[in-house]
Amino acid sequence: MFLSLGIGLLCRDSQVAELFPPTVSPEIVVREARIEDSWEVAETCCSSFFPGYSFPLDFVLRIDRLVAMLSGFSVPPSCRRTCLVAVTSSSFLDAFFFGSEDCKIAGQNGGFILNKGNVAGILTVNTVTDFLPRKGPLRRRRTRIAYMSNVAVRERFRRKGIAKRLVAKAEALARTWGCCAISLHCDLNNPGASKLYIGQGFKCVIVPEGANWPQPKTSPNMQFNFMMKLLNTS
Numbered sequence: 001m002f003l004s005l006g007i008g009l010l011c012r013d014s015q016v017a018e019l020f021p022p023t024v025s026p027e028i029v030v031r032e033a034r035i036e037d038s039w040e041v042a043e044t045c046c047s048s049f050f051p052g053y054s055f056p057l058d059f060v061l062r063i064d065r066l067v068a069m070l071s072g073f074s075v076p077p078s079c080r081r082t083c084l085v086a087v088t089s090s091s092f093l094d095a096f097f098f099g100s101e102d103c104k105i106a107g108q109n110g111g112f113i114l115n116k117g118n119v120a121g122i123l124t125v126n127t128v129t130d131f132l133p134r135k136g137p138l139r140r141r142r143t144r145i146a147y148m149s150n151v152a153v154r155e156r157f158r159r160k161g162i163a164k165r166l167v168a169k170a171e172a173l174a175r176t177w178g179c180c181a182i183s184l185h186c187d188l189n190n191p192g193a194s195k196l197y198i199g200q201g202f203k204c205v206i207v208p209e210g211a212n213w214p215q216p217k218t219s220p221n222m223q224f225n226f227m228m229k230l231l232n233t234s
């Protein structure tokens with residue numbers, strides 16, 4: 001009986017392997033982040049944008065992100081901001097990764113990770129338009145243009161269409177906010193991300209030389225493409 005049960009399990013494993021070959025992502029749901037996702041959002045952000053840092057600097061970075069995220073959700077009146085997460089089904093992760101790379105505690109492999117790994121990707125979208133030139137002598141904020149940032153997918157979940165899903169969800173959300181366009185800054189030296197946005201229909205906006213066009217505050221040597229996509233609101 002034990003033998004047949006063992007064979008049954010083996011069959012199930014191979015069938016599961018067939019159903020989920022390594023190139024296909026497990027079930028992914030894209031939704032707005034909840035408070036309990038905060039640490040994993042910070043972790044996904046830091047491991048994607050600062051992959052080279054090790055303990056204790058990476059821990060400090062994550063705390064910094066966490067604080068920035070929790071405090072950054074207050075926005076000027078009439079503006080919207082939200083963080084989207086792509087989450088994997090936890091049962092899948094429990095079955096395949098529990099106790100291994102997704103459940104690391106401080107300092108392991110020289111890096112700080114404390115999560116079960118449900119968040120596979122993140123994206124922030126807002127209508128604050130801090131990165132668009134203001135309008136008129138009163139320097140009023142532009143309206144109806146959403147802005148995307150912090151798009152990141154954990155390394156082992158990349159090239160499975162997760163960023164595309166996050167971008168599509170951000171566009172849908174922007175439409176519900178009444179936006180007619182969505183914009184972003186993309187590092188000129190990030191060909192993967194540029195390809196992603198061009199593939200999703202974003203166009204580079206040529207910023208006139210010397211224009212007073214606000215840019216993200218990163219290292220001074222970093223150069224950005226400002227990209228935009230008109231949203232079909234019909």
Ligand SMILES: CC(=O)SCCNC(=O)CCNC(=O)[C@H](O)C(C)(C)COP(=O)(O)OP(=O)(O)OC[C@H]1O[C@@H](n2cnc3c(N)ncnc32)[C@H](O)[C@@H]1OP(=O)(O)O
Nearest residue numbers: 149150151152153158159160161162163164184192193196
């Ligand atoms: C506005 C911003 O926030 S820009 C910052 C972008 N973020 C980063 O650079 C952080 C580190 N990188 C990442 O987190 C990821 O690699 C991302 C977000 C750039 C892409 O996430 P993924 O989930 O892997 O993208 P996804 O699988 O949806 O790819 C969609 C398309 O983008 C393009 N693409 C994505 N990554 C790459 C890459 N490394 N090289 C070439 N093309 C790429 C491809 O055209 C791809 O389609 P394909 O797989 O059918 O060829």
